[in-house]
Amino acid sequence: MPITGVKGSFRDPSGRVYEVDGRIVRTIRPSFLQQFEFVKSTGLFDRLESEGHLLPVRVINEEIPRHFPEGGVSALLEAPRVPFISHPYEWPFSALKAAALLHLDIHLTALERDVTLSDASAYNVQFQGCHPVFIDHLSFRRYQPGELWQAHRQFCEAFLLPLLLRALFGCPHNAWYRGHVEGISLEEFSRLLRWHHYFNRNLLTHVILQSWLQHTGRSTAYNLPKTGAIPTALPRERFQRLLRDLRDWIAGMSPADRQPSTWQEYVNQNSYDQAERGVKKRFITDFVAMTSTVEVWDFGCNAGEYSKAALEGGASRVVGFDFDQGALEACFKRSVDEGLAIQTVFLDVANPSPSQGWGQMERLGLRERASGGAVLALAFMHHLVISKNIPFGELLDWLMELAPRGVIEFVPKSDPMVQRLLHLREDIFPDYTWEYWHAHVQRMARILKTKRVSSTGRTLIAYERN
């Protein structure tokens, strides 16, 4: 029976996550059992689960001897599999903000029941559509009156500073976060601040003062308590006020770069009309219904128009990928406003998320998360081929390896949008033809349907891999 340890769970000494025959199980070690039992007895898990804030788990202790005969496991939990694990460096601003607020709300609810969160890793939050959900039951432990918030700095680096980067400077967090993996470091971020930021009370407290104390306190750190709880150091009401202040501050944050981005406006500026869009939507809806596809990955999702069409065709969920921050925000907002199961993910296809972190396995890359569903790539490939010089055939291979079926749109060179891309550069793309494309897809897949959707020659192909 294959049991694989999930690499991202190595930090927590209280238990570990394993994959057993496709199921996700979580061990609790003897040293943490008492803490877990206490938290469970407070009713906190039941409340958070009923609110949809916490992934529900089932205790399956009867399976311990079968899966862990060597011992060392005091309890075993089974959690439902989150369909698409995403990383904070793949979230748009609004998603990171929703995750931060969820973390703080859960902590405030927990403190009322004498429970606290022992860490503030952003990876403990995952998304179901646009809804953040907390996934780590072992982060909860008994609160000791007066103890400090151990994870304050971690919260700042994992949530607060990435949000501030966009809210203060209009700079998306994604690239910087991906480089550091655990967030944006306090010391580096504080170097960006200017004198006028000193007049912001929250910035002064959580960023400027913390950074200054970090710097100057380093040499006197031997005078500080070694680790752990310090009774009466931070009375509970001050702890709660700290969390509430952060919550209010973050809730009011919005990106500083408010002008519409290129692709946010694209839906209203492209070269094809409403009727053609209707034809595309029907094609997608029919494809999803015909193939009974459950999960769709929509590359270049823009504001989620075709993601929505996939849901209307019967898909249970869509992961919408885009590299344009404005488009991602529009898609996230549509998902929230219309209650759609669209998960919005930042992705530059020319540089997709790699597997990284400890052992280069801690946070899996996009390819390692390949879907059993379908890919959509509408009005997408010509940008990568013509703007980024990605070989046409290689791009097709990459897309078709991610899922067993899909719909891809071919946009010919005669199309005004491609002409615009070619306007200032030499045409060095002899392979970019319908014939090459059609033959390439046919080599690997069965073509289910083709449909010309515009007078300029845009054509959709639905395929199923051999």
Added chain:
Amino acid sequence: MVGRRVAAMGFMVLLFSVATVQPASAYVDPGSGSILLQLILGGIAGIGVVAKLYWQRLKHGVSHFLRKP
């Protein structure tokens, strides 16, 4: 002098309280800046600790300055 006495008292209260409690199990490195910040936010005992730390630094700085030729 009163300030120093308050600071020293705060520091002693803190040391005493730390010495009497087992640290909670945690795998997060809190960072000295966050600890000091929360001690300040926490109130009088914490402010005492921070004042004590920086008073020593100030004293050292002043004596260093006065000793310069």
